[in-house]
Amino acid sequence: MPTSMAIASTLFLCIYVSVFNLAHSAFVGVNYGTLANNLPPPSVVANFLKTKTYVNHVKLFDANPDVIRAFANTQISLVITVPNGLIPSFAGAQSVSVDWVKSNVVPFYPSTNITLILLGNEVMYNKDKNQIAHLVPALWKLNSALKSLKLTHIRVSTPHSLGILVASNPPSTGRFRRVYDRVIFAPLLDYHRKTKTAFIVNPYPYFGYSHSTIDFAMFKKNAGVHDARTGKTYTNMFDYLMDAVHSAAKRLGYGDVEIAVGETGWPSKGKPGQFGVSSEDARTYNTNLLKHVNSGKGTPLMPNRNFDTYIFALFNENLKPGPIAERNWGLFNADLTPVYDAGIMRTGGGGTGTRAHGESKWCVAKLGISATALQANIDYVCSTTGVDCRAIQMGGACFQPNTLQSHASYAMNAYYQSTARNDFNCDFSNSAVITTTDPSYNGCRYQAS
Numbered sequence: 001m002p003t004s005m006a007i008a009s010t011l012f013l014c015i016y017v018s019v020f021n022l023a024h025s026a027f028v029g030v031n032y033g034t035l036a037n038n039l040p041p042p043s044v045v046a047n048f049l050k051t052k053t054y055v056n057h058v059k060l061f062d063a064n065p066d067v068i069r070a071f072a073n074t075q076i077s078l079v080i081t082v083p084n085g086l087i088p089s090f091a092g093a094q095s096v097s098v099d100w101v102k103s104n105v106v107p108f109y110p111s112t113n114i115t116l117i118l119l120g121n122e123v124m125y126n127k128d129k130n131q132i133a134h135l136v137p138a139l140w141k142l143n144s145a146l147k148s149l150k151l152t153h154i155r156v157s158t159p160h161s162l163g164i165l166v167a168s169n170p171p172s173t174g175r176f177r178r179v180y181d182r183v184i185f186a187p188l189l190d191y192h193r194k195t196k197t198a199f200i201v202n203p204y205p206y207f208g209y210s211h212s213t214i215d216f217a218m219f220k221k222n223a224g225v226h227d228a229r230t231g232k233t234y235t236n237m238f239d240y241l242m243d244a245v246h247s248a249a250k251r252l253g254y255g256d257v258e259i260a261v262g263e264t265g266w267p268s269k270g271k272p273g274q275f276g277v278s279s280e281d282a283r284t285y286n287t288n289l290l291k292h293v294n295s296g297k298g299t300p301l302m303p304n305r306n307f308d309t310y311i312f313a314l315f316n317e318n319l320k321p322g323p324i325a326e327r328n329w330g331l332f333n334a335d336l337t338p339v340y341d342a343g344i345m346r347t348g349g350g351g352t353g354t355r356a357h358g359e360s361k362w363c364v365a366k367l368g369i370s371a372t373a374l375q376a377n378i379d380y381v382c383s384t385t386g387v388d389c390r391a392i393q394m395g396g397a398c399f400q401p402n403t404l405q406s407h408a409s410y411a412m413n414a415y416y417q418s419t420a421r422n423d424f425n426c427d428f429s430n431s432a433v434i435t436t437t438d439p440s441y442n443g444c445r446y447q448a449s
């Protein structure tokens with residue numbers, strides 16, 4: 001696009017609206033697994049997450065009272081899990097689930113913001129027919145138990161491994177295991193529809209990538225995969241897996257049911273020389289994932305849907321059995337140092353909203369980005385609520401130099417500063433970069449916070 005036109009559209013789109021902070025809308029969820037003997041006490045972990053990170057949703061694989069108590073007054077939303085073994089008893093007398101809630105939830109609520117109870121973990125993929133058969137009745141009983149105790153803000157769901165699908169390739173063929181589809185999944189999806197709760201799945205592109213599909217798995221630029229039946233083209237494996245789940249639900253008449261992601265992630269360390277496993281690979285997957293699920297774009301078959309997503313995992317867990325990678329899924333080491341920069345740290349320090357001197361960061365356009373891409377970024381940013389582009393309009397302090405590179409940098413930084421300043425807020429399809437050097441010049445001041 002010629003520069004004159006570019007400037008004209010900049011002028012046209014730059015509308016000033018009062019500032020609001022996107023930090024509040026970003027969903028950053030993590031799984032707090034504890035198969036380790038070196039983790040800090042729960043109170044330290046809770047305080048760390050509250051004050052040093054943007055994590056606002058934490059999921060537990062149990063209902064450990066010490067951990068639940070530790071999250072009191074943090075505002076972090078907590079998901080707790082009922083052990084699989086209790087499912088058959090929950091499906092019996094209502095009093096069983098009422099008693100469980102009285103001992104595991106009531107003492108801590110509402111100071112701890114428990115928002116969801118998961119009944120079991122990946123029950124449909126285990127071999128226990130008794131648990132599987134009682135899952136749906138138990139969900140209803142636990143849901144009524146919460147209602148009878150007036151805890152109506154707490155939802156009930158159960159997460160699934162993608163082993164529940166017998167077909168997923170391409171996504172339009174997605175279907176659940178036969179017999180289970182009608183006997184279990186239809187009533188389960190009906191439960192989710194009626195209670196307005198999410199069907200939760202654990203998609204792991206990590207378990208399906210190869211040399212030829214690594215970019216597809218990582219949300220990096222790639223040729224995409226076409227699904228001839230729907231005419232949709234997929235550019236990442238996450239959407240591919242999510243749409244396979246959606247297709248399976250839709251096949252049973254439940255395409256409207258909300259879907260959430262209980263676990264997904266990427267390990268930072270594997271066997272020496274293992275392809276696709278490094279801190280950089282884990283960083284790439286998780287930052288791109290956060291950006292994607294918070295974009296509101298949805299998937300090809302579920303456009304504009306948001307998926308509550310919990311990264312696996314908060315910590316590297318040194319007691320997990322299996323290959324090296326199993327002990328290296330964490331965003332953090334046991335000493336609370338980040339394993340890599342996932343863009344979830346508050347850079348302002350202490351959670352007080354203040355910023356230590358010298359920690360300012362700015363977001364600017366990379367060099368060598370096409371005029372079309374730069375213009376698209378300007379158009380997007382300057383039409384975003386809360387971003388002020390007046391400085392790059394004619395007569396503005398940053399109008400000169402009148403180049404797309406300069407105007408895009410100003411606009412992208414203005415956008416970045418209006419958000420939580422996560423690294424994924426400064427990506428713009430890989431056309432932007434974070435810098436600690438103030439790009440301000442002459443009378444043109446780049447915002448910093």
Ligand SMILES: *[C@@H]1O[C@H](CO)[C@@H](O)[C@H](O)[C@H]1NC(C)=O
Nearest residue numbers: 056074075076077078113115
């Ligand atoms: C509890 O978590 C929910 C979901 O994140 C949030 O909307 C709500 O504001 C939180 N409540 C409190 C009291 O922090």
